[in-house]
Amino acid sequence: MGSRSLLAGAGQLMKKGGTLPSQTTDRLDTSTLAAADFDVDVRSGFLPPEQPLTRLPGPTFDVQNLEFGDPQPSLWECMLDWAKSIPLTFSSQYSDAAQSAAAQKWRNAIRAMPVTSLTEADMGHIKTVRRACVVLAFLSHFYMHAQIDVGQYETDPDKARSATQDAISKIPWSNLYGLRDSAAYAESYGEYVNKLPSGLAIPFVAVSERLGLPPVLTYATTVLWNWTLKDASKGLTPSNMEIKEMFTNTGSESHFFLTSLLIELQGVEALTLMRISLNEAFAVDKLAEERITCYLKELANVIRKLTVLLSRMQDSCDPDTFYWDIRPWFKTGDATFTESNKSRVPGWILEGVSSERSLWTGPSAGQSTLIHALDLFLDVDHARIKRQPSDVSSGQTNSDSTFMERMQLYMPSHHRAFLRHLQHGISTEPVCGPPKDNGADAEWSDHPIRALVLQCQWSGPNHPLVHAYDEALRALRALRDEHMRIAVQYIVHPARRGPRDIKSSEEQKQKQTQTQDEDVIRGTGGTDLVNFLRVCRKNTTDAMSHFT
Template sequence: MYPIDLLQSPFYLFNNVVSVLNSALLSRKVAPGAQPTLADFDVNIQTNTGFLPERPLPRLPEAYSSWENALTRAQEVLILGENIMEEDTQSRADGELWRLRIRELPVISINDLNTDKQLLRRAHKVLAFLVHFYVHSMPPDQTAGSVIIPRSLATPLLQVSAILRMAPVLTFADTVLWNWDLINPELPVTPENMRFGVELFSGTEDERNFWFGNARVEMLGVEILQLFNEYHSLPNVSDFASVCKINRLLTRISAVVRRIEEVMASMRELVDPSIFFWQVRPWFNGSASGPSKPSWVFEDGPDSSTLDLSGPSAGQSSVMHALDIFLDIDFKLQQRRCPAPSDANKRADVGFMERMRRYMPGLHRDYLSYLANTSRPVRELAKSTPAVKEAYNAAVSAVRKLRDSHIRIACLYVVSMSRSTAIPAGCPVFAMMRRMERQQNQGRSTGTGGNELSLLLKSNRDATARAAIKSS
């Protein structure tokens, strides 16, 4: 091959020039006017924490010590109620006494929390953990039909959630974004200087490592948010220099997504599937998140059917939602793209991802809306600009591969475990067999939100692939 063979043909170069000129229709000729800053959405790219706060509050003021003390005690004595057998009198007694004290607590006013978002976050996290400890520490014979969440927890949790504009249940924000502290406060915020899993249900290192893996994804996502910001800060997208920069931004996004995939794959070495499925995951379940799960009733609260109560899910990660919005992934199958959705795709819960946004802090949801309403969607730019199409498709392909990896992880940690007969350490044989029987009666494996897991994940993967721009 001669060196000249490596050069683009004059015809290809001409096409690129024309496409760059055409892309002016998608751009602003001048820099955008006054725009909200990322800080307005509680997004921190200067401190490299993204959707994580600069540092979570470690404890509420003394007026709320009864909540904090109850959470500390719960982590010391409570175990999963469905693992408690009749002869386990000590675990039953500890659980009954703890729940009795919760019911006897007064309803504490949140007036002193209203104006401080750090206090509100901590209050939501503590109260949500307490609610899940309260429900899931009950033996199965006490949870038939419905479980009443006592007003001492229900009232302040509903009030705090209304201010933060998020679901009154344990969420991804509580367990990942706000569930860490600095090892050395004098050093910068980096994954190496962060202790994750400050609050745990099972007390296992596997649970701590699970939260750590999710948090590492969020930290990697900060670079993605920075790249989005660079794209939207461009004065226009029509000149040759801008097109070159957009290609570099998309290439960097692809690289970050590949690193996220590596982090997800590495969790297999740190989180045992059996411990996760039997000892950790049951604590996440929200109200009626599966056929055999009891519904929750908030004492003095609204009808629970009007509330979002599914529990935490990776589908609530604002970073991943932002990435999907930026690339214009159509999970709801509203746009005509190739190939057409399969019958299995259509049977999946196509509204799941949109519904998961209601579990996010309201300001983060506002950021996603801001991102979705951009005047220069990158997919439309790539459709009209062949010079951008390859880099855009590469980014879409990286996200599709990430979702393929997620499917394999879900199969290992949820689908396979739901069919396993292996007896995990620390899980009583009788209780384990009883839970296996319930899983078999339910049929398909479900996510913490009660959705059919494999069908949903494959549908999301296929929707991602359909975003790729096909050749004319």
């Protein structure tokens, strides 16, 4: 069977939701890019095709009275319900004494919670495992960040010491005596800071390993598996989807996650165009060129739709609310510190699992498999080893490539496999492009789409396929431009303005000076945010047949 007929037949199996039999061929099968092997669905892309489980099955526990009984995973749901009912605040900042006491009681209960795990049978049900991962991720971040601020977010020892003294000064003297409030006293001295109790840590690690994820909050647990349908009969439509779990239960947080969710849903069109384009690329004839030209133009339109969706972030998500109220809950071990040998060291300790500190980073848009797939399909070279960059004097390193690779560690294992297949498992005979106008060496490529572009470049830069390829890249660059604008609006500007509760203009000025003097403003993934986005944009430009 020829390559093209094999691909066409495989595509039919994929459309039916089947998996492909092993066949011997000199060209790797690209139609599996949407097959079950990679947990990519033709209807929903990287989202599950059916509504995620909204609650783990099992009995309801009287957790507020510490009645754990015979613990089952539904206990985690009860603890999450309790956390949301209080509601918990970041760093235990309460003006209401009753709310503060309830939060203290919840933290005590988390530490007393027995270890329970999913059964072997439950581990075989993907919807159950995903729901467990979502619940445990939110519980873990609720617990770690609802504790009293004793300087765990400060790298500077003096600032940390000051925060600890401030926390101790707020404890009533009655708390120094009697066992009832001893936990509050211990918390104020940082006894539990950066320690995830075994009742959460052990099952969280287990379900995370089952899914190929690290035991922290990720894009998958906040977006991909964190939604429900308003009306199950209406199916997957943008107006019928809503976010299930949140930290602040605000409209801003809901809209923030929902924006990413709708981008993933819109991205299904892009994945379909990528698959059929790769199928055609191996035909290497005039008809294939014409079809791929049309597909690339359509892809550019889809990417523009993604850009519009991203721009709508500002419709219902307030920048200050996001930066000061929502974003802090995303912090993980790389952003929290404790004392060790008279120095500040980062990391979370997962009790009952390991004595080594966990240094995972928080959820980030960089963990979206869709954006990585677009880069790989259009052969955007973040490592900057394939072609001459447009600005050789910039002095930039390939740290953005390292970041992009690291973000794949936070994707479900099947989605990582999808990207590996797209990057390394699909290639064609190497093609050499025409000589460069600037005297640089002609480019060679075995990337199916890029190789076809190089081949068409021999006919001139105005070849329809070359123009369509550059059009898709310009659309992707515009998406990155919008991402940079959103990042500046939601992270850079709030960071420089300072907290909203700063009273005097002098204090505001001091805060702005302090922010500008400190390390660069970083994204939730830990990058030098603005610089990273600029370099990604430049790499997208460099992939164009002409640097425009």
